[in-house]
Amino acid sequence: MRSFDLTPLYRSTVGFDRLFSLLDQATGVEAGVPGYPPYNIERTGENAYRITMAVAGFGENDLSIEARENTLTVKGEKTAEEGKNGEVLYRGIAGRSFERRFQLADHVEVKGASLENGLLHVDLVREIPEAAKPRKIAIANGNTPAAQIEAQAA
Structure with a gap:
């Protein structure tokens, strides 16, 4: 590339x-391996989204999620394996540390996260404040006082 x-x-x-x-x-x-861990981004509603990451082998204590400004950062760091009996002959399940960053649009907030069956789900919602929403402006007719003052001055 x-x-x-x-x-x-x-x-x-x-x-x-x-x-x-x-x-x-x-x-x-x-930084790190660009494709690890694999993830999906899906739209679950008009203003709702979900990021699903495959984090097999990581527990809740091994993962951290941080939202700062318009960036969502998911970090995974495997703690030392304890109580393992025997030696590993082949390691196909990745247990390496990772850090994945997602750029969030304005007004997108993290609503929650859950870990089930080796998948980390991060739910997002876009909440546009009332001040930023479009609003309808009434158009006054020619009988308003401001229009009468302008008509007399001309």
């Missing part, structure tokens, strides 16, 4: 840091 150096753009622009970090992520400049 071809790598692009965005350094000259960083020097000549102000306020586009988020755009450049998105470009870096799109070009694959992400």
